[in-house]
Amino acid sequence: MATFKFELVSPERILFSGDVVSVIIPSTEGEMTVLAGHAPLVATLKAGIVFVQTTDQNGKEFFVNGGLVEVNHGATTILAEQGRFLEDVNAAVLDQEILTAETKLAGSHDEDEQKRLHDTLVQLREFKHVFEQRKAA
Amino acid sequence: MPSLKDLRNRIASVKATQKITKAMQMVAAAKLRRAQAAAEAARPYAERMETVLANLASGVTGSSAPRLISGTGSDKVHLLVVCTAERGLCGAFNSSIARLARDKANALKAENKTVKIICVGKKGYDILKRQFEKDILEVIDLRAFKQVGYVNAEGIAQNILARFAAGEFDVATLFFSKFKSVISQIPTAQRIIPAEIPTDAPKTDAVYDYEPDESEILETLLPRNLTVQVLRAILENAASEQGARMSAMDSATRNAGEMIKKQTQLYNRSRQAMITKELIEIISGAEAL
Numbered sequence: 441m442a443t444f445k446f447e448l449v450s451p452e453r454i455l456f457s458g459d460v461v462s463v464i465i466p467s468t469e470g471e472m473t474v475l476a477g478h479a480p481l482v483a484t485l486k487a488g489i490v491f492v493q494t495t496d497q498n499g500k501e502f503f504v505n506g507g508l509v510e511v512n513h514g515a516t517t518i519l520a521e522q523g524r525f526l527e528d529v530n531a532a533v534l535d536q537e538i539l540t541a542e543t544k545l546a547g548s549h550d551e552d553e554q555k556r557l558h559d560t561l562v563q564l565r566e567f568k569h570v571f572e573q574r575k576a577a
Numbered sequence: 578m579p580s581l582k583d584l585r586n587r588i589a590s591v592k593a594t595q596k597i598t599k600a601m602q603m604v605a606a607a608k609l610r611r612a613q614a615a616a617e618a619a620r621p622y623a624e625r626m627e628t629v630l631a632n633l634a635s636g637v638t639g640s641s642a643p644r645l646i647s648g649t650g651s652d653k654v655h656l657l658v659v660c661t662a663e664r665g666l667c668g669a670f671n672s673s674i675a676r677l678a679r680d681k682a683n684a685l686k687a688e689n690k691t692v693k694i695i696c697v698g699k700k701g702y703d704i705l706k707r708q709f710e711k712d713i714l715e716v717i718d719l720r721a722f723k724q725v726g727y728v729n730a731e732g733i734a735q736n737i738l739a740r741f742a743a744g745e746f747d748v749a750t751l752f753f754s755k756f757k758s759v760i761s762q763i764p765t766a767q768r769i770i771p772a773e774i775p776t777d778a779p780k781t782d783a784v785y786d787y788e789p790d791e792s793e794i795l796e797t798l799l800p801r802n803l804t805v806q807v808l809r810a811i812l813e814n815a816a817s818e819q820g821a822r823m824s825a826m827d828s829a830t831r832n833a834g835e836m837i838k839k840q841t842q843l844y845n846r847s848r849q850a851m852i853t854k855e856l857i858e859i860i861s862g863a864e865a866l
Binding site for chain 1: 615629739
């Protein structure tokens, strides 16, 4: 199968780097799957799961919260504001994220920023819901 | 001529100092490894960010460009963000950053521009307050955090952005020390507002689709870029600080060793002289009988 180079980078470290078959990305406009030969694209991300299909049949899952994806001919890069392995994510981590977002929202006075923070909060709550359902299943 | 007891005390105290500097050197070496790894791990993100930003910015020019790129149109008020260490005993590390900032501030003042300063780290404040007490807006203390990370950088970036939005300054410059190697750290000044767009970044001629549109992405990207620049400065600084401390403590340990050697020689010589003197006294006393 055709593969392309994919990198998932958070400010602190590189989470994933290698050749992949497909990547499912939670963009703000909706989830999308990127395959080899995708048209060049820049999109923002929301809180959600990045699913990476590597060549060896095994998928890898990461949790990202906010950031940016750049799809280029031959290489795709996710610049995640926050990123971690899905195994490391639990309800406590999400609650902490939600709490941080709430305090930020409460402390903000700028209207544009409030709107953005509110969106983040909604996304996080949505994701927590999905996450709990997944766990139950 | 110091007495034998004086010399013994002196040697003992230098030995104690040597033990401390030796321990500090080893601690710095251990911390350096971690700080260096953190600084290197943060590089790819900053680099990618630069490339994406360069691509985006080349598409948005003129009056439509956000103020974080185009600036406010004037350069009357300058903000200097001076990142230094929280602790001393690291050679010329703090003073060289402070000197760079001070030179810049003096140059700006000579051109009749207003200078405002934010100090990140206590040591820079200690040095700069002598001359610029009135210009210092704030001191950000990171001492409480064992491992500074994205959250701290975000706080500082938010602070700067809020001040920019309130029209407190026109141009912001970040001062920090770039980590080149253990023995070489380069104090650096970097303009962060308006953002310096690297022109030599590898350009792709691909036509991108933007979701949502270009200006909206740019608007979320620019504040984040600021955070990343601040984070980079802090991490580079942390590595530089440990490197500077390591080499400073290494030479301090060596100096102490040299001093001990000299003092011990002096001690032995005066001890021998004393014994000889006593012998002469005894012999001449016996001869007189």
